[in-house]
Amino acid sequence: MERMPKWADVILVPLVSLILAAIISALVILAIGENPWAALKLMVSGALGSSYGWGYTLYYATNFIFTGLAVAIAFHARMFNIGGEGQAILGGLGVAIVCLYIPWPHWTLAILGATAGAALFGAAWAVIPAFLQAKRGSHIVITTIMFNFMAAALLNYLLVNQLKAPGMEPATSKFPEATNLPSFQDMFSFGETTLFRGTPANVAFFVAVLACIAIWVLIWKTRLGYEIRAFGHSESAAKYAGISPTKIIMVSMIISGGLAGMMAVNNVMGEAERLVLNAVEGAGFIGIAVALMGRSHPFGVFLAAILFGFLYQGGAELALWTSIPREMIVVIQALVIMFTGALDQMVRAPLEKVFIAFNKPQPEPQAKPQAKMGG
Amino acid sequence: MTDIAPAIELKGISKAFGPVQANKDIAIRVMPGTIHGIIGENGAGKSTLMSILYGFYKADKGEIFISGRKVQIPDSQAAIAAGIGMVFQHFKLVENFTVLENVILGAEDGAMLRPSLAKARRELKALAEEYGLNVEPDAVIEDIGVGMQQRVEILKALYRQADILILDEPTGVLTPAEADQLFRILERLREEGKTIILITHKLREIMEITDTVSVMRRGEMTATVKTANTSPPELAELMVGRKVLLRVDKEPAKPGAKVLEVRDLNITDDKGVHRLKGVSFEVRAGEILGIAGVAGNGQSELLEVLGGYEKATGEILVNGEKIDLTGSKSDGQSRRARGIAHVPEDRQREGLIMDYFAWENMVFGYHHDPKYQRNRLLMDNAAIKKDTADKMERFDVRPPDPFLQAKSFSGGNQQKIVLAREMERDPDLLLIGQPTRGVDIGAIEFIHQQIIALRDQGKAILLVSVELEEILSLSDRIAVIFDGKMMGERLPADTDENELGLMMAGMTKGEAA
Numbered sequence: 066m067e068r069m070p071k072w073a074d075v076i077l078v079p080l081v082s083l084i085l086a087a088i089i090s091a092l093v094i095l096a097i098g099e100n101p102w103a104a105l106k107l108m109v110s111g112a113l114g115s116s117y118g119w120g121y122t123l124y125y126a127t128n129f130i131f132t133g134l135a136v137a138i139a140f141h142a143r144m145f146n147i148g149g150e151g152q153a154i155l156g157g158l159g160v161a162i163v164c165l166y167i168p169w170p171h172w173t174l175a176i177l178g179a180t181a182g183a184a185l186f187g188a189a190w191a192v193i194p195a196f197l198q199a200k201r202g203s204h205i206v207i208t209t210i211m212f213n214f215m216a217a218a219l220l221n222y223l224l225v226n227q228l229k230a231p232g233m234e235p236a237t238s239k240f241p242e243a244t245n246l247p248s249f250q251d252m253f254s255f256g257e258t259t260l261f262r263g264t265p266a267n268v269a270f271f272v273a274v275l276a277c278i279a280i281w282v283l284i285w286k287t288r289l290g291y292e293i294r295a296f297g298h299s300e301s302a303a304k305y306a307g308i309s310p311t312k313i314i315m316v317s318m319i320i321s322g323g324l325a326g327m328m329a330v331n332n333v334m335g336e337a338e339r340l341v342l343n344a345v346e347g348a349g350f351i352g353i354a355v356a357l358m359g360r361s362h363p364f365g366v367f368l369a370a371i372l373f374g375f376l377y378q379g380g381a382e383l384a385l386w387t388s389i390p391r392e393m394i395v396v397i398q399a400l401v402i403m404f405t406g407a408l409d410q411m412v413r414a415p416l417e418k419v420f421i422a423f424n425k426p427q428p429e430p431q432a433k434p435q436a437k438m439g440g
Numbered sequence: 441m442t443d444i445a446p447a448i449e450l451k452g453i454s455k456a457f458g459p460v461q462a463n464k465d466i467a468i469r470v471m472p473g474t475i476h477g478i479i480g481e482n483g484a485g486k487s488t489l490m491s492i493l494y495g496f497y498k499a500d501k502g503e504i505f506i507s508g509r510k511v512q513i514p515d516s517q518a519a520i521a522a523g524i525g526m527v528f529q530h531f532k533l534v535e536n537f538t539v540l541e542n543v544i545l546g547a548e549d550g551a552m553l554r555p556s557l558a559k560a561r562r563e564l565k566a567l568a569e570e571y572g573l574n575v576e577p578d579a580v581i582e583d584i585g586v587g588m589q590q591r592v593e594i595l596k597a598l599y600r601q602a603d604i605l606i607l608d609e610p611t612g613v614l615t616p617a618e619a620d621q622l623f624r625i626l627e628r629l630r631e632e633g634k635t636i637i638l639i640t641h642k643l644r645e646i647m648e649i650t651d652t653v654s655v656m657r658r659g660e661m662t663a664t665v666k667t668a669n670t671s672p673p674e675l676a677e678l679m680v681g682r683k684v685l686l687r688v689d690k691e692p693a694k695p696g697a698k699v700l701e702v703r704d705l706n707i708t709d710d711k712g713v714h715r716l717k718g719v720s721f722e723v724r725a726g727e728i729l730g731i732a733g734v735a736g737n738g739q740s741e742l743l744e745v746l747g748g749y750e751k752a753t754g755e756i757l758v759n760g761e762k763i764d765l766t767g768s769k770s771d772g773q774s775r776r777a778r779g780i781a782h783v784p785e786d787r788q789r790e791g792l793i794m795d796y797f798a799w800e801n802m803v804f805g806y807h808h809d810p811k812y813q814r815n816r817l818l819m820d821n822a823a824i825k826k827d828t829a830d831k832m833e834r835f836d837v838r839p840p841d842p843f844l845q846a847k848s849f850s851g852g853n854q855q856k857i858v859l860a861r862e863m864e865r866d867p868d869l870l871l872i873g874q875p876t877r878g879v880d881i882g883a884i885e886f887i888h889q890q891i892i893a894l895r896d897q898g899k900a901i902l903l904v905s906v907e908l909e910e911i912l913s914l915s916d917r918i919a920v921i922f923d924g925k926m927m928g929e930r931l932p933a934d935t936d937e938n939e940l941g942l943m944m945a946g947m948t949k950g951e952a953a
Contacts, residue, residue: 282818286818286819286821287817287818287819288808288813288819291800291807291819294793294796295796295804298793298795298796299789299793299794301789301790302789302790302791302792302793302804304749304772305747305749305772305782305784305790305791305805306772306804306805306807307749307771307772307774307775307776307805308772309771421458
């Protein structure tokens with residue numbers, strides 16, 4: 066037995082990592098003289114205890130699903146797309162152009178156009194690093210990082226010089242009303258009861274869920290997914306099989322960039338309803354942690370995105386109601402990212418040892434099947 | 441005599457990996473100053489046993505005695521301290537370091553390199569004189585041949601004061617002449633009182649050099665005998681557990697039309713090195729052309745060009761039609777469409793995706809075939825799984841479970857998966873590289889029979905192997921490649937290992953005399 070069972074790999078490892086992150090966070094909170102148990106209760110009730118909390122949690126989660134899927138699909142092709150941030154910025158630009166310059170009759174059509182625009186712009190921003198990687202061997206990590214800075218600068222320039230609405234703020238004007246997406250409040254309030262009041266969660270969440278399903282089908286059920294995974298596992302074998310590395314690098318990065326760009330349907334079109342600076346707010350980087358924690362599986366990405374949504378919303382509540390400073394929230398989030406992402410192996414290796422130790426007696430019943438108890 | 445303690449004694453060594461009992465109650469005694477062979481099929485537990493001895497694995501049970509003293513070997517440092525040196529099948533050398541730097545790596549004295557290097561230079565000189573192990577200390581590893589690299593590995597062990605030397609499949613990468621040189625060195629080491637354990641699957645080597653031999657089968661030590669008292673057929677039977685045909689039975693070939701014609705093929709790699717220099721040959725339907733050569737003389741590149749993942753200039757005709765060598769139709773998919781199937785030399789790097797299930801691997805390279813698609817978008821995974829189960833049964837893949845990852849199969853069964861995939865395509869031309877590398881004797885017999893059967897169906901087969909025996913027993917014609925050039929063709933009946941060995945070293949018969 067060289068490895069542990071699958072369930073331990075998918076559930077136990079992230080869970081233990083999470084608990085470790087929580088323990089250290091608790092120690093830090095103790096150290097600044099606050100009560101960690103009260104802080105946890107506040108985070109849970111603030112993020113998950115009401116439809117209001119869920120409205121924010123799911124809004125953040127929607128962003129992270131898109132960027133998490135983006136990183137995950139690239140991981141399957143063994144590409145490390147660090148550029149989700151920049152691709153999401155460009156996606157916002159695509160959404161703004163589609164919403165501002167095309168007269169949409171209804172949001173149902175507008176969301177299709179905006180999704181396409183967001184994906185197209187995000188993909189376009191990923192295609193240049195992909196091409197440089199495939200044809201020139203420029204490392205995708207380096208180029209996508211650079212493209213993040215370029216995207217931010219480009220948006221800055223456009224918002225100040227080209228797209229700025231009248232006024233002081235570097236932002237576009239409000240999108241026309243026909244492009245405004247229904248929020249959860251619009252969708253889930255019946256008669257007297259108003260749910261999700263004033264929260265930014267909107268119909269884009271369902272687009273994210275659809276994206277999870279679509280990516281799952283793509284990776285596990287289609288020829289392209291088969292080729293992407295094959296290339297990711299072994300480039301030499303992929304060449305032998307006649308799978309073009311150039312094609313796989315380009316296609317997987319286009320899909321990846323497209324997904325990152327699609328995040329803009331949620332934050333730009335669904336929430337802000339105009340394009341502002343810093344709209345992405347680091348969600349592109351959170352996507353890396355989400356993909357790592359979710360083991361690059363769309364369902365895992367979904368769950369990890371919800372967790373990070375909870376951390377974001379719970380953290381905001383903490384900052385609002387306690388004297389735990391805003392920076393401490395960032396520390397907690399960083400600890401979770403560090404333990405679930407970067408320090409994954411630290412937890413996995415000892416757990417594996419534990420499993421191997423417990424599996425030792427197994428060969429005996431294997432050798433004599435009649436000695437096996439029960440069934 | 442009996443009061444001399446054995447150099448190594450193992451008692452009751454057992455090791456399990458989950459449900460797999462890799463070593464079971466192994467006992468072995470190796471007397472000092474002898475060469476002891478350990479022979480067994482792949483997966484018989486030889487490597488596990490040696491890994492335990494070298495501290496990579498911890499035995500579940502059992503004791504290890506070195507020169508009569510009980511020792512614990514928790515890691516390789518402890519193994520080295522106990523006087524054990526290991527020469528791995530795949531050398532563990534830093535390619536861009538010199539011989540000297542490699543020798544001291546991990547055994548430096550102090551923070552500054554200069555004193556260590558000076559000391560190593562002196563000791564290397566002494567070792568070279570003592571054992572005839574001549575190596576240029578300042579040569580960079582990547583510039584010297586594999587035979588020399590192996591000497592460096594041996595020197596590394598000796599530099600660390602090893603009295604017991606374990607060699608794992610040491611001749612796999614050597615020419616027959618280099619293997620002979622290695623054996624002379626081993627004999628010299630034995631004379632000087634070193635103890636040597638030789639792990640191999642080649643019966644001939646066991647017979648030629650060892651004093652005693654242990655046979656392993658399925659994790660157990662089935663016999664330990666004096667080499668002088670045994671014979672290759674007996675050892676083979678002990679290894680496999682049944683009688684084995686060591687020669688391949690086959691009818692004379694009935695060559696038909698030309699299926700493959702290669703004319704003046706040239707390859708220049710990225711560094712500007714000419715890998716193939718004007719290679720020409722042909723293969724007819726119903727015959728096996730064997731290409732003999734030491735690894736690294738261009739035969740891999742030849743297979744890669746034919747398989748569609750290496751560019752070349754020249755002409756290749758398949759069934760009389762030219763195929764594209766550099767353009768958009770020069771990829772592996774186009775080659776497969778032309779009826780070329782390819783069992784690559786390295787199944788783990790190329791032929792299989794080790795993390796893919798058997799069923800995913802069974803369509804690898806043919807995943808565009810319409811019969812594996814459910815519709816334009818989705819693959820028909822159910823059909824692939826069923827197809828895989830059938831093929832696994834026909835090719836006797838064990839266990840016949842489509843839901844196991846490729847890496848969970850033994851080498852022989854991995855190879856059978858690749859063979860099943862490529863042969864069942866009913867190709868016109870089969871390229872097959874190192875068909876039995878790392879494959880156990882029982883499976884070798886099966887694989888050879890399959891290759892002959894495919895030939896008898898009238899298929900053209902291009903066989904590349906570094907095992908001369910295999911080339912001699914399977915081929916209908918033999919071409920020898922050296923340094924990217926064809927040295928000539930021979931009929932198996934008109935030649936022998938000596939002549940082929942010389943040609944593989946770039947010499948013609950006249951020159952050698």
